[in-house]
Structure formats: C-alpha cells, structure tokens
Amino acid sequence: MKVAADQVMNGRDPTILRGDPITGDRYICSDFATKEWEHLWKKIWHVAGRENELQQTGDFIVHNFMKESVMVVKQEDGSLKAFYNVCGHRGLRLVSESSSVIDGFHCPYHGWLWGIDGALKNVQDPEDFPENPCGKLKLGQLRCKTWGGFVWYTMDDDAPDLFDYLSPIPELYKNYPLETLVRVFWMRIDLPTNWKFATDNFSESYHTRTTHPQVPPWIDQDYWTSRHEIWSSGHGRTVQPMRPSLSDRLPAGQIHPFDQILEYWAIDSSQYDDFETKVMQGWLDLKAKKRATWRARGYEHYSEMNDEQLTDSLHTVIFPNITISFLPDNIIFFRTEPHPDDPEKCFFDLWCMAFPVDGLDVVESIMAGQRPMEEASFIHRDFDDGRGVPEIEDSIVYQDMMLARALQQGMHSAGYKDSNLAGQETRVRFFHEVLNDYLKAGVKS
Template sequence: MVETLTGTNRSKGITYDELLDMDTHQVPPRFREDSPMPAGPTIVNPSIYYSRDFFDLEVERLWKKVWQMACHEDDIPNVGDSHVYDIANLSFIIVRTAPDEIKAFPNACLHRGRALLTEDAKGVHEFRCPFHGWGWKIDGKLKEVPCQWDFPTVSEKTHSLPPVKVGRWGGWVFINPDDNAEPFEDFLGDIDRHFQPIPFERRYKAVHVAKKLRCNWKVAQEAFMEAYHVVATHPTLLDVMGDANSKYDVFGNLSRAISPNGMLSPHVNPALVAEPLEGAKTYAKVRHALSGNVYERLGEDRVKVTARDGRTGIFDHAAHHIEGELDHADIQLCDWVGGRLPEGWEEEIDPTTTGPVPERRKAMADQMREQWRESLGDEVDEISDAEFVDTIYYNLFPNISPWGCFDPIFYRFRPNGDNPEECIHEIMFMLPVAKGQPRPAPAPVHWLDFDDDYCDAPELGMLAKVFNQDVVNLPHVQKGMKSIKSKEIVFANYGETKIRHFHKLLNEHLSR
C-alpha cells in the first residue's frame, strides 16, 4: 500500500545519515550537510508554463541576464571553431579565438540582423554575413563593409561585434548577455567542493542526445528535480531506491538531492517483492512492486498482465485494454515491457542484488569499484559506497542538472525556439578519465524529434526506457495545467525542495 501519513515529518524507514553510518569507507562530510529550505508553501500560477507574456518576460529578465551553460570547451577545440547557442528567440556565437581564449557575440549582422552562423563551424577565419557581405574577424572586430563609403558612421569602433560575458567552469562554457552581470565566480559560489572526487575537468562528453518535447521547459526540468514522482512514474525502481527517503539541500544557486539506493522504497511491502518471480526478466517480465501484478511481454505493443487473484488481461504499450477479464493496467509498466526494446533486451536478466541493506549497498559499490578500476586504478579504493551507489543530482540555476560522483548524467533544458509550449531535453553522459589523461573528443549531438522514442538513441542504454517513463506524463501536464480552476500549483515543503528553490530564484530574477 502506498505510504501516506506517518505521524512524523518524514517517511518511514532508515535516515540517510544512518545509511552513511553503515558505509564501508569514509564518507565525505558534504554528504551529511543539512541545508534545507524554510517550509513553504510555494504556490505558482499554472499560466507561467504556457503564457506568452510570461515567456517573453523570461526572455527579457532571465535569458538576457543570467549565467547559462552554452557549450563544452571540447565542442570548439581549435582556434576558429564556433558553436551556435540558441535560447528562446536569442542566438549567440561561441568561438575559440586563441588556444586558451573563448569569446561570445550575439549571432546577428550589425547591418540588417541576419544570423552570421546558422550552424556550428570549424576553423573559421571570419564571420561573413551571407546577405550583404559585411565581415568581422573572429575576435569581433569589424573587418570589411562593402561600399563602406556609403556608411559614413560605420567604423571598427562603432560596429565591431559587441562582446558577451564568458565564464568557464569544469570544461563548460557559460555566457551572460548582461553587461552588468554579477561576477561568474559569485554566481557559482563554492560549487567545486560538490563535484569530487572526479571533477568535470576529468570528464568527457561520451553521449549527447537532444529530444524535443511538447511542454514548457520548466515542466520538463521539474520532472527531473525530485524523487517524489518515482512511486507512480518509475515502479521499476521501487525495489532498489529509497525514493521518499531522499535528502534535499540548497546552496546559493545550487540545489541538491540524494536518493539512496540499495534499499526498498518505504511505499513497498517487503513481503511482496520477496516472492520469487519465475522467469523474471528486466524488460520482459516484471512484477509491479506495489500491486503485485505481473507484466509479461508477448511482443512489441502486447503485454499480458496477471493479477494476484489470477485474472489476466492483454494491453498495448499505452495500457489500452485489448481483451481479458482484467481491464486496468499501469501505463508505465505496459510501456516498459511492451514498448520499444533494442535487440537482445528481451532476454536480459535483472542483476539487482538482494539481502540486508548494508550488504546490498556494499555489493553494489564493490561491483562499481571493479567496473571503474580499469580506467581509474586504485583511486577507486578510497571512494565511499555512497559515492558509487546513491543518486546524487544537482541543479544549477536556471537550467542545467549535473549529477555527482560517478553518475555520468548531465541535463540541460531550454525552450524550443520561441514556443512557450515546446522545449528541448538534452542528456549528456560525462564519463571520467584517469588522472593525467586527455579527454577524448566529445560525442556529436544525436537529435530526436517530438515523436521519436528515446530507444532510438541506443547510446542511452537502459536509461532510454526510464526517460520514456518520465516524458509520457509531460504533454498531459502541459494540457492539464490550463484546466486547473484554482490557478494554483502547490509544491511539497521538502520532497519538492529543488523545484521550490528554482521558483524562488526565478521570481527574484523576474522581479528585478
């Protein structure tokens, strides 16, 4: 049965500090830091997710005035390499002007506004407008104006490309279009201490997938900022994650969640998941951790569901009933079992360890240590179980989510052009390299359109199935918000701390 009231201010089960006390290695002190937000409520009007006026306000007071990640240094490794960064209706050029110098400019000809670049470019020597031929050196200085005699007020002094502020952290390139922006170092605060023992300087972009979604960028981002949704959206995680026992903290422009793994969700009946499931397979035959119903793949878009009382039903991957006495099924497990599967996944056996929590976490950590030993050597022996096992995910305002320790995930969320009800979800895997070794070349972007499946990007591995679970809700959230009669969305005091923190900072920016 799903946990509801507990009579305390937290969910049932072990606390995160108690889990850390069981660790077989020394745990970094930052894991025990408590920096929660004051209690709410935080209430927002749902129109901020679809209003044209609000979207335009974000452009003027957020995207034109906030530090934001534009690209990775490795995307522009050589002098003249240029990256086009688009955000809402704005466009910027990020260019390497010297071996260790990067500059940024608005992506617009100063004559009639034509975009100077429409895509990334390698080794450019100038920015030449294709419309009338005005040209600039890559450092932004005006180089040439055809018939310059006809423009007596135009000179290098007056019409060089205006520079945009640039900051660099961990191999990432940030920009801020505001000439009066706060110093980049002040914006980041003491962020570096959170990304040990493998800082981003020691990671490379092994995967980069960008998926278009039919929802506002905030709707998408907020879906990945808390573990509260796991109980309904990710039933396949309930026997491995203490979702409702997650820890949330805020630090300046940074927020953090730590979701403990190697334990049961407090929502789950331990006796139910302990029952053996004959022929269980990770993606083809699973038991719902709450209902106990078994979902078995009959083929793509066909799932047999067997209830604990013996009733059965056949459903498609979207949980539409096809036949049988059982006429209701969980959409998430129907898609997990009956949706797209890369070749060979139907036969994959779940490697999840079982047993008491300390032994389970140690086994998971030891497995990860050996996995990374080949590339990182004995360095892995100094790292705690928590750093290997737990899901540690940060958000740096306004729109990136770098994950901590050995989890390679790095998200970015941004509007899809000028449409308030579309966005782009970017997934990057930042893998570590051994000390002293150079970063390999970054992966190119693999674009997925609105109706593409995340499984169309096999480089995502099993996370493709998890992302499918996440985004099936989002267009329905976008639609449903317009029907909320109260015009209020309320966020949980603790479990949605990161979302509350985001809206606090967003309101501060938009109120300036």
C-alpha cells in the same frame, strides 16, 4: 535577487517556503514567458556547449536561445570569446550552426569580414563610409567562462561572476574530473510542454516509485535515507545512496541489479545473511572495494572522489533549467530551454557523458543504452508522443517525457489552482519562489 552562495537548507522542510502558489498561467501564458525572457533568461548564465567542441583556433559553437543567438569562438591564444551572432552592418544573423572558420566570419549579405576576435577586418568600398569602419567596429561581446568542461555565457554585463552564480556547485563537485567526460549521447528533443516541467520534475523524487519502478532496486528512493539540499540561489540536490531501497523487494528469482554491481567489483553477493545485510553492508563493502582497486582497474576518475561520490547518486539542479546527475561513472546533463514562440513547448537537451576507463570501449549511458566510448554526433528529434526517440525508449527520462503533454494539458484546467506538495517536494515550490524573485526584481528596476 537571490544569487549569493550561503548555507545549505533542508530541502524537505516546507517552513523555508513563503507559499507562493504554482499556478497554471506560469506554464501557458505568453506574457509570463515574456517576463521570463526579460528578467530571467537575460540575467543568468547559459551553457553554450562543451569545451572540447572548441579544439582549434576558429572553432565556434552557436547557441540559439529563444530569438537570440550567441556564438563562442576559440581564439588564437586558446581563450574563448562570446559574441552576439549578428552582423554589425545591417543585422544579418552571421552563422547558422556550430562550425569552424579560418580568417573570420564572412557576412553573406554585403561581404563584411569579422575576425574571430570580433573586430571588423574588411568591407567593400571602405572609402564610401564617413570613416573606414575596419578595426573600429566590433561584434557585440558577452561574458564567457568555463566550468566543468562546459562553456558558459551571460547576456548580463552586471551578472555575478560564474563561480559566484554557480556556488556551491563547483566546490561540491571539485573531485570529479569533469573536463575528461566524453559525451556519448547527445540529443535535443522537442517536447510539448513548458520548460519548467523539467526543473519541477528533477526537484523531487516523489514520483519515482510510480513513474520509474525500475529505479528503487538500484537507487534508494526512501526519502528518509536521502539528503534534500537547497540554497537560496535556487540550486539544489537530492543525494541518494545507490543501493536498493529497503522498502522494495524484487520478486524472487529476478536478477538483482545490485548483485550485478557487487559482482562487477568482485564482491560475492551471496556472502550476506539476508537482503538487509547485503544492502547495507554490501554498500559499505562496495565503497571499500572501489577505493582499494580503482587504480588497478583503470578507474582514474575515482582518484579524488569521497566515499559518498564513489557509490551514490547526487542529482543536482542548477537554477533555473539545468539538472546534472552526478553518478560514480556517468554524468547526465538535462536541460530544457523555452520555445521562442510558444510557452507550451520546449527543447529538452539530453547529454549522457561518461568518464573514460582504461580498456572500456563501450559504456552504459544510463539513458540511451550501451554506447561506444567516443564523442557522439548531435541528433535533433521531435518527441512525437515517444515515437520520435526510439534510442531512449523505456529509459528513466523517457518515462518522464511521456508525462509532459498531460501535465501541460492539466495546467489549463480550472480544476487546478496550485500544487499540494509533500515535504520531500519542497524544492519544487522553492524553485518557483526564486523565479518569482527574479521576475519581481526585474519589475522594480
């Protein structure tokens, strides 16, 4: 199984591939989904939520994943513990949603009381048991750890340490104060497609010009100016300059988003002789201006960032199902999780997060428009062919989601045998090859 960190590989070099076919059955078969549950999902690290959801002793997050349910509970000493969300008496699911308890978890069936540390504290008629179970029985515990302000757990006692699993992601993004992020938009969307749709989609930018025509004037989409990186663990990223692509031109007279960015940072966008100079020199001027003025403008989160991080888009897939877009002022967390019964459905989590900036009460969330700079409440919606999520209508991710149903339908066709990928889409097949390694390793063991 590929889990160790190693040298970065060129994510647009197809010679790194074995050539495993990306067949339709992977997206539609229950048998395949069952294998993924056994050999992938039970082995990896999952995100339960944000650390700042757990402020007080007894606060807990519930994370339901397929038919399993896990809760992460804040302990008296400030540490976190993760438990299976199931009573040790007769197996009732203990809690249904994230909340807070004071003295512990009261099972609503026969009244057993489990402490927040997972130990059984109280039962009815203890003398009626061969031995009083209080203090002896414990809730099933899982490994739990934090990185980046995210709370992670794994169901596998033998899984690598979280930081080994994530490597080199924590090192790459150590300059971002991720713990300070405010989740200004928090939505879960039911989508009629297999969960792998999102990882496939976020592993390439080849679709951007067609699907997201608003992006090239904002983030350079020329593949030769981007860095496509991949690690044998399956993590990968595309690093793109946040400057207009030189291959695209907006019609004359249209307000250019790059001009607005330059002006926001007090750079005169009319000073450049031509468009090419504005793009290339303006991008360098922007880095310099941000570095010179961040403190005065209250952009505290820039304090450790390098030149690339100050201006660019670092679109990062954490194998197998999490994508995090690292932008200078925003972090966007995308995740799909499989539906418990139907491989043709998934849950799509969209968390738009922003770094606090002095004096800024309203932030551009990128995917859900302007939002107050405060922790948002959770919203769960059915996509309903786009009708169910008006808050994100016409956003980049909405445009992706609008393709989900037709892509899933295509996976059923006898006319689809495998994908025919461009070099810049190498990471798509690599993702499936790492997935296959997990499934094969499971069969051998």
